[in-house]
Amino acid sequence: MHDFQFFGGGWMMFFWWFLIIALIVIIVKALFYSKPNREKYTPLEILERRYAKGEIDKEEYEKRKEDLL
Incomplete structure (x- = not known):
């Protein structure tokens, strides 16, 4: 067979x-x-996420936000 x-x-x-x-x-x-592809987030969104997670303090957040804008 x-x-x-x-x-x-x-x-x-x-x-x-x-x-x-x-x-x-x-x-x-x-x-x-x-x-998810991390490149779809803008630098400002990444900065806001880091601040929300507590990775950076308010002073550093404000400084980097000024640099981005």
Whole structure:
């Protein structure tokens, strides 16, 4: 008979199934777990976020805001 001859038969069948499942997992991770692009934020928005998080104090925030504007 010609069982699994298209996929190479025997152990090759397991290899192809592993490859197909791995590709599906990679595609799903790329679609659903991608990080947002940080370049879409303006420098002022980044500065405001840093101030809101408490990374910089008010004096430094005001100074850098003046520099940006």
